[in-house]
Amino acid sequence: MLHTFTTPTGPVVLREARREDVGQVVALLADDQLGRTREDTSDLTPYLAAFDAIEADPAHALYVLEDEAGTVVGTAQFSVLPGLSHRGASRAQLEAVRIAAGRRGGGLGSQFIAWTLAEARRRGCGSVQLTSNAQRTQAHRFYERLGFTASHVGMKLAL
């Protein structure tokens, strides 16, 4: 257990994901306007392989938020990346940040992201970065309120 957040509907615990959480994490990723077309919850095999790769490398962490009933209500992947630019400063990168639809608006996401910023600082990173689909305009405002700047264009190419 890494932290406990207070929310209007009760405490939520932050911890690193375990292998048995993967099904719930994938369900969160799939319950989304963009995710529902690209995830496949019927076969967890590729997701478990990705989980194993994340767990094997201390540069990466998969976090889950768990409510009192043991339900996963949020997730994010946190990675520390080395790099030469910006005077050799490491960067923290967030990927696949999700809060369950029914748990939004109560401050849980803000507290969670604020915690990741503190964690990035603790791990000696000079910055935190993420990309957000251009369609997710609410998410952009959310991150801007937390201090992020939409300074970059995020470019993707599917192979």
Next chain:
Amino acid sequence: MLHTFTTPTGPVVLREARREDVGQVVALLADDQLGRTREDTSDLTPYLAAFDAIEADPAHALYVLEDEAGTVVGTAQFSVLPGLSHRGASRAQLEAVRIAAGRRGGGLGSQFIAWTLAEARRRGCGSVQLTSNAQRTQAHRFYERLGFTASHVGMKLAL
């Protein structure tokens, strides 16, 4: 030596950077509208530490392009990142891509990025991603010609 590219001004070799290349790589990063305000070429210590971190982890590679005179005329960092989303597909991420000012416009950058796409495919990645400062409009067109889509907003927060 990973590949040799043909350019109007002679062959350019692609290889992984060595520790003694770091000074030239940092000079390339600093010779840039944005880089000149944020890099410090007078002390390589933090850059060498970052180089060591990249070299120690097989998930990361720092590439250099070297001309016949032994001058570094291009660089990019290539990283393979695990992740659960998109059915557990790994992503390749490019950071700090630079071609020396005097070597642009001859197809070197296009050939280099095309090579990284093939390398990402070879390493089993489902996609390639990068962020580019919103001010770098020429770079956006360059990547779009290579097949990238500016589908995301890149958000950054300095710690």
